[in-house]
Amino acid sequence: MSVSRVLPLQAGPRAAGLVQRLSLGILLFVMTALLSGSAFAVERFPPPDFDPGYKMPVPTMPAPRAIYLEYLDVAVLLAALSLSVYLVLRKRSRSWILGLMLFSLAYFGFWRKGCVCAIGSIQDVMLALFDNGYAVPLTVVAFFLLPLVFTLFFGRTFCAAVCPIGAIQDVMLVRPIKVRPWLEHALGIVPFFYLGAAVLFAATGSGFIICQYDPFVSFFRRSGSVNMLAIGAGFLLVGLIVGRPYCRFLCPYGALLRVVSRFSKWNVTLTPEDCIKCQLCDVACPFGAIREPGPALPEGKPAAPSGTGIEEGNAGPSIKKQASAKAMIGWGVLTVLLMVSCGWLGARSSGFLSYENRTVALAERVAAEAAGKAFVSADTVVPSTVRLSASEQREENLRLASQAFRQTGQPVDELYAAARVARNRFKVGGWLLGAFVGLVIGIKLISLSILPDRTIYEPDRANCVACGRCYTHCPREQVRVKRMQRGKTNPAIPA
Amino acid sequence: MTNVIHSSTSSSTPILWRQSAVRIAMAAGGFCLAVCLLLAIDYFRSLRLDPLHSPELAQLKVALGRNPGNEQIKQQIRLLDLELRQAHAEHEALGAKAGWLLLGGAGVLLLAIKYAMYRKKLPRPEKKKYSPGAARRAVVLARSAVVVVAGAVIASVCMLSLRSESNLPSPATKTSAVAKSTNSPAAQAAAPITPYPTPEEIQRNWPRFRGPGGLGISIYTNVPVSWNAKTGEGVLWKSPVPMVGPSSPIVWQDRVFLTGASKTKREVYCYDANTGKLLWQKPVENVPNTSPDPPTVMEDSGGYAASTPATDGRRVYAIYANGNVAAFDFQGNLAWSVGLGLPDNNYGHTSSLTTYQDRLLVLFDQGTGKDGKSRLIALDSKTGKLAWQTEPRPVPNSWATPIVIHTPQNDQIITCGNPWAIAYNAASGTELWRAKVLYGEVVPSPIFAAGLVFTAIDGEKVSAIRPDGTGDVSKSHIAWSADEGLPDICSPLSDNQRIYMLGTYGLLSCYDIQTGKELWEKELELGFHSSPSLAGDRIYLFSDKGVGVVLQAGAEFKELARSDLGEDMLASPAFADGRIYVRGKEHLFCLGKK
Structure with a gap:
């Protein structure tokens, strides 16, 4: 009996590795198939052509969701955020955080089908700010503000266990690999670009691109366009080996939280008083959020920017200070230049960007038809046997929109005028977006030039999503936990 | 620990x-x-x-x-x-x-x-030691990566911006543009929106071989009567054509389209109708189902591109002697292409394309007539997919172009082959009637005038057929027929009172359209392959040597002018507002008053 058990165990590491790789492959395949299965479910047909007895069903509008249920959502959010704070900062337990994460995935994800969500609420709030005619529900405002406020005080506890998008990626992570720091830095600026673009499109009333390209909502709803499913599949498959790729490299709300978290009053900490620099927290963190110690500097001495040609020990304090100031001025000037040049480019690109606006797109279509550059048709339909690509479908939609517009009898000049107004707003927005992009690049370059002054391994305030993995592996934390446990059983021992 | x-x-x-x-x-x-x-x-x-x-x-x-x-x-x-x-x-x-x-x-x-895969025991990494050099290198690498990613994002947006162009009229030009659109026929064609090109749109343009309906009749009466290619008088512009082909020009608003081909290469050309500038030149290549063998053609006349293209104002369609069909949008982007297979044709495929609503019609007659190869094919003009095709036509290879006629009962596609003129329902391709009125190698295309379909071929007869019959109407629906002064290549022309027929050796004959009585005959002493056209009350003929002959349409022969283009030609002219577009052997000419 024992022999039969021992043999497989001896051959275990290779066999198990093989099985694990095989299982991983199966998982990839399954996820793809799962998405494909959902994709088929969204096809729609026209009514039957030949059935004299067929009665068209009367279209019905679904009743609005009961208001108390919306308040329940806010209450659950508030409770989940509070519990997350407790679990992250007080309980310091990965297991409990994982439990809350699964609850949030079930409630905000599969039960509420990914809506309302804090990430998409950015757009509602922005549109409400710029369009007096848009009434944003209080629930949405609460979903926008509560995580921000909690982050300001407690760090990214929302990302830790409340956001369903973070949760689904977190549970999918099977075999994390480290993303190189240079790549992490480079891709880390993309969420800010996305945030800027989302704000621009929302503020101009052109569309909610965050929702439009939400990669996971189709999973939560088990239905969606092929494009959305494909994007979601891509993120989930990458997420098997790269920790939370959407949160780190695309999430616009995460970009906001990153900024706010830098100023948070309390945050995830390891064991600042007795870090032994074992680096296990760094190994345990799949999100590259553990920062290494910098050069050992005397207490109270400011760090000198890198790239100044000054290295430790080869210059006096006054020279270092001057060089540091000069470098900072240089970076500041570069940032301003970047803001101006990117702003100019943004304004130049406003024409292209404005095509996302329905009024502009329709006006362009009508103008193209008038110029003989686009297919003109009032009642032709694409043959039902033709499968249209996404771009063809967009073209077809525009053709139908143009047809509908002409049937309204509205003067074309009015449409053109409305399109010009929208385009002018994009021009202003393009300047602002470009300047914002320049600012983000400039700040990133500056931040890379500042030498860290920490002397221990510690979680990055901005990037740490408070998942609690480092707690489990930090030996000093384990000692602290043991001490606490002993303190509970034996009051004579201090906890 | x-x-x-x-x-x-x-x-x-x-x-x-x-x-x-x-x-x-x-x-x-x-x-x-x-x-x-x-x-x-x-x-x-x-x-x-x-x-x-x-x-x-x-x-x-x-x-x-x-x-x-x-x-x-x-x-x-x-x-x-x-x-x-x-x-x-x-x-x-x-x-x-x-x-x-x-x-x-x-x-x-x-x-x-x-x-x-859970690892309770994490691998213990080696102790890292801070190294200023390594840190500096990491910073440089990270900075470079940031610049690359940011640059890539910005460059992508800029490139997409450059590719997009706005069609919105500027506020300053808006009023005049709208005002103009109500006056000029060309602008009228641009502004209104119709299901397909409306008959009015089609009349304002020259969308296929021999213009609207394939009748060779222009609505414009202000086209020039004479010109002088040597002095440039009456020649607005002249542009070289990259590759030869006897196919004729077609015109839609401000664009002129041509085709050209060699044994191995096939192309479509788009010219600016106002300046003669070659706007784009697109190859037709990588077409599915292309035969590796070259087609049999009359090489001395450039027969690889003998068929005239067609347009519906949305796309331009071209067919070549090897059976390849392609559609391009007006910006020159390939919409679709399809190979119909190498036609079994003695002299090469020459039947031109025509459109009917959203269908592209291809008369693909080939073989002996007994082998079931000949068909009339309708393709979906948007996708190139087969919409329908007729049953095998009982005719061998032919070279005439079909026309679409509108009768009180239905829209019909009239086709010519040996020996049958056959009419099909334009919507479905079902046969409506057929008449045994043709013979030999059928090249002249049919015309429709005064409610009658006219077919003619040298060696047989000219026949006036009433199009309201069904089945074989060879005996029941022939209004009249005649067997003198018949065309062998050029298609007939009618001014709704008379019918004019031109032989390749220059014999022009005129018949009364109602009675079939021959009114006159005239030997022009020129050779012709180009079909005659009518603008107002003037008939335009272009000889093989490029001599343009303008006649007064009427019961008596009256020559108004002769002008030399100075270049050989085979194609039929295209007419627009105040202009004639003529394709010579090497150049495309725009004739009109400056």
């Missing part, structure tokens, strides 16, 4: 659990694969039973179009439609159930894999 976290792994219990997890993972993986297999089988089954793309259903609908009153076909369609929908509903229900099963299986698989 580290023993605190590592000592627990010494027991064999976790390894047994891990082994169990691996086994569970294998079982869950197998289950998921089985579900996936089921989904895959169901998916491929659903493709075959797709209600939106069922070829059987499409065929039945085409058949119903030909026989709208056929109750049996209707019943078949109903049954098949129901069957396909039920199959699809089953497929969706199965997909939903399988999706849940898969989700559950995937969840178990994920849990098992995570447990099996």
Whole structure:
């Protein structure tokens, strides 16, 4: 009996590795198939052509969701955020955080089908700010503000266990690999670009691109366009080996939280008083959020920017200070230049960007038809046997929109005028977006030039999503936990 | 200290659990694969039973179009439609159930894999030591990466911006543009929106061989009567044509389209009608179903591109002697292309294209007439997919171009071959009537005038056919026929009172359209391949040597002018507002007043 058990165990590491790789492959395949299965479910047909007895069903509008249920959502959010704070900062337990994460995935994800969500609420709030005619529900405002406020005080506890998008990626992570720091830095600026673009499109009333390209909502709803499913599949498959790729490299709300978290009053900490620099927290963190110690500097001495040609020990304090100031001025000037040049480019690109606006797109279509550059048709339909690509479908939609517009009898000049107004707003927005992009690049370059002054391994305030993995592996934390446990059983021992 | 976290792994219990997890993972993986297999089988089954793309259903609908009153076909369609929908509903229900099963299986698989791969004991990394040099290199690398990513994003946006162009009129030019659109015929064509090119739109342009309806008649009466290519008088511009071809120019608003080809290369050209600038030149290549063998053509006349292209104002369509058909939008982007196969044709395919609503019509006569190769084909003009095709036509290879006529009963496609003139329903391709009025190698295209279809071929006769018959109307619907002064290549022309026919050796004859009485004959002492045209009350003829002869249309012969283009030509001219576009052997000419 024992022999039969021992043999497989001896051959275990290779066999198990093989099985694990095989299982991983199966998982990839399954996820793809799962998405494909959902994709088929969204096809729609026209009514039957030949059935004299067929009665068209009367279209019905679904009743609005009961208001108390919306308040329940806010209450659950508030409770989940509070519990997350407790679990992250007080309980310091990965297991409990994982439990809350699964609850949030079930409630905000599969039960509420990914809506309302804090990430998409950015757009509602922005549109409400710029369009007096848009009434944003209080629930949405609460979903926008509560995580921000909690982050300001407690760090990214929302990302830790409340956001369903973070949760689904977190549970999918099977075999994390480290993303190189240079790549992490480079891709880390993309969420800010996305945030800027989302704000621009929302503020101009052109569309909610965050929702439009939400990669996971189709999973939560088990239905969606092929494009959305494909994007979601891509993120989930990458997420098997790269920790939370959407949160780190695309999430616009995460970009906001990153900024706010830098100023948070309390945050995830390891064991600042007795870090032994074992680096296990760094190994345990799949999100590259553990920062290494910098050069050992005397207490109270400011760090000198890198790239100044000054290295430790080869210059006096006054020279270092001057060089540091000069470098900072240089970076500041570069940032301003970047803001101006990117702003100019943004304004130049406003024409292209404005095509996302329905009024502009329709006006362009009508103008193209008038110029003989686009297919003109009032009642032709694409043959039902033709499968249209996404771009063809967009073209077809525009053709139908143009047809509908002409049937309204509205003067074309009015449409053109409305399109010009929208385009002018994009021009202003393009300047602002470009300047914002320049600012983000400039700040990133500056931040890379500042030498860290920490002397221990510690979680990055901005990037740490408070998942609690480092707690489990930090030996000093384990000692602290043991001490606490002993303190509970034996009051004579201090906890 | 580290023993605190590592000592627990010494027991064999976790390894047994891990082994169990691996086994569970294998079982869950197998289950998921089985579900996936089921989904895959169901998916491929659903493709075959797709209600939106069922070829059987499409065929039945085409058949119903030909026989709208056929109750049996209707019943078949109903049954098949129901069957396909039920199959699809089953497929969706199965997909939903399988999706849940898969989700559950995937969840178990994920849990098992995570447990099996869980590492309680993390690898202990080597102690890192801060190195200023390494830190500086890391910073430089990170900076470079940031610049690259930011640059890539910005460059992508800029490139997309450069590719997009706005069609919105500027506020300053808006009023004048709208005002102009109500005055100029060309601008009128640009502004209104119609289902297809309306008859008015078509009349304002020259969208196919011999213009609107293939009749060779222009609505513009202000076209020039004379010109002088040597002095440049009356020649607005002259542009070289990259490749030869006897195909004729066509015009839509401010664009002139031509085709050219050699043994190995086929091209479409788009010129600015106002300046003669070659706007784009696009090859027709990588066409599916292209025959590797070159076609048999009359090489000395550039017969690889003998067929005139056609346009519906949305796209331009071209066909070549090897049976390749291609469609380009007005910006020169290939919309689609399809190879119809190498035609079995003695002199090369020359029948030109024409459009009817959203159909592109191709008369693909070939072979002997007994081998069932000849067909009239209708392609979907947007996609190039086959819309319908006729039963095999009982004619051998022919070279005439079909026309579409509008009668009180229906729209008909008139085709010519040896020996039949056959009319088809333009909507469905079903045969309406046929008349045995032709003979030999049929090149002249038919025309429609005064409610009569006219066909003519040298060696047989000119026939006036009433188009309201069914079946064989060879004896019942011939209004009149004559056998003198008949054309062999050029198509006839009519001013609705008379019919004019031109032989390649220069004999022009005129018949009364109602009685069939010959009114006059005139030997022009020139050779002709170009078909005659009519603008106002003037007939325009272009000889093989490029001599333009303008005649007064009427019961008596009256020559108004002769002008030399200075270049050989075979193509028929295209007419626009105040202009004539003529394709010479090497140049495209625009004739008009400056």
